[in-house]
Amino acid sequence: MRAAIYHGPNKVAIDDVPVPDPGPGQVSIAVAYNGICGTDLHEYYAGPIFIPTSPHPLTGAELPLILGHEFAGTISAVGKGVTGYAEGDRVAIEPLYRCGHCGPCSAGTYNVCAQIGFHGLMSDGGMAEYTVVPTDMLHRLPDSVSFELGALVEPMAVAHHAATLGDVGDGDTAMIYGAGPIGIGLWFALRGKGLEDIRVVEPSATRRAAIEALGATTLDPTAVDVPALVADATDGRGVDAVYDAAGVAPAIESALACVGARKPMVSVAIYEKPLTTPLIDLVMKEARIQGSLCYTGADFEAVIALMASGGYDTTGWVSSISIEDVVDQGFEALHSGTKMKVLVDPTR
Template sequence: MRAVIYNGREHVAVDEVPEPECGAGEVKVRVAHNGICGTDLHEYFAGPIFVPTEPHPLTGRAAPLVLGHEFSGTVTEVGDGVTGIAAGDRVAIEPVYRCDECPPCRDGHYNVCQSIGFHGLMSDGGMAEYTVVPARMVHVLPEEVSTELGALVEPMAVAYHAARLGEPGEHAVVFGAGPIGIGIWFALRGLGVPRVTVVEPSQVRRAAVESLGAEDVIDPTRVDPASHIRERTRGRGADAAYDAAGVRASVEAGLDCLAHRRNLISVAIYEHPLETSLIKLVMRESGIRGSLCYTGEDYAAVIELMARGHYDTTGWVTHVPMERVVKEGFEALRAGTEMKVLVDPVAA
């Protein structure tokens, strides 16, 4: 079968590899769509970062390996001992490997497992015609949810998890209108937050989120976010701020936007160390809190919202065949000419 192989920094190729076999407790999936994640971009242009160069403790795998952890598809085979999943089911995959033994896992927070791994980063993933996953990663999609939306469950669950962590109250501000920023905006609406401000310097991305229904979208090169938020909240500040941009300017501005004793939620990957003044945190008793991936509850909530028609892919999601993954995927995303790219392994 064909697959997208990560060999190292700026070295990704489409190659023929053996089709994986389905073992006990596993499920084989014919992949419909696989999204290119921001993490994949970091791996391609600056990695290896998360892709292991030595065998991972849970998967035993290291580069080179098949990329892809945001994907959907159709079940073609189930292994011995698998129940509740059948051939023909359309599914989304929650790609987390966890140990179930460390303190976070024992506390029920497996998304911060001390040995965490991801299908498609620490094992062969879904940017291929077929992939095999442990059965507990599988979420069966209802009829109302397309496989296109199914491939977006993973990033939208990242955003939903972050949105919940922020305890957003009446007013939230989101920095960045890329896929995760848009996902946070969708999640906040789904959680019933009445007022959401999106801060984005790119005209293309501002237009995209506005076309989805965002009513308060500002350009930080023209409008000071903190002043704007203070005016909209009568001086109080936002109940939650979210950094989905991953740059120092968004962190600093996000802290300036916060009301007292509220948090900025960081849901970005930072290629370079950031410096910020702790005095902002001290004077308002505010904080910065990290957000890592999701749980099964987040997946279920996103899938339910999708089934109710809450998510819309118009204007920000595009598809490319596997053979053009570098030029029309990684390089287009880096250049900002695309926002979210789904790789279709079976496209002509």
């Protein structure tokens, strides 16, 4: 089968490798689509970061390995002892490996497992024609949810988890900093929670246009004083939750100026540079910064249900490519900003 294999920075090879067989408690997935994640880009241009260079404690895998942790497909074979699933079942994959016995796992918050691993970062992943996963990673896809949407369940679950941590609901107000795929996912998730007053702050005209086409209200921070505008619109109260999906200091400073008293700023970004943002707004408002990592199964199920009800739209921001084009039309196009979200079709 064809697979995208990571060997190190700027070294991803499309090679033929053996089709993996499922072991006990595992199934084989015929991959329909696999999304390229921002984490994949970090690994390609600056890694290895998360990809282990010695055996991972949960998977035993190490560099080189097959990329891909955002994927959906059809079960093509089942291993010994598997019940409840059969060949032909349509599934999305929750790609987390967890130890099951550390403090977070014991508390049910396995998304912050002390030894957390990701399929496609700490094991061979879904950027291939086939991959093998344990059954605890499986989520059924209803027929009404396309495989294109199915491959987006993982990043949309990241956004849904963050949206939930903001403790907002029907009638509340929110702001999103960054209109990349996670920012778009936050907008969909917040809409699904009943919010209508959502402002998206994004300096890129291309990204603003993409999310505006979906129905979002945007602000260009290079053209308007965002905190002043929000203060005026809310009579100085600020908004009920702010979400940072940008990961840069100016976004944090603006977000903390816009969040209301005793309200959260939820951080779901990766920060490549240390932040030196003054926290006076945080202190004076008794506001808080809430981190958000990954998702749980509940987020996957919520996103799939929202997709089944028509709550997500891929128009204008999602495109697909063949596995042979992963580097030039995938990594390089995303890195240059000419594309927003790319799905790899290994059958194309």
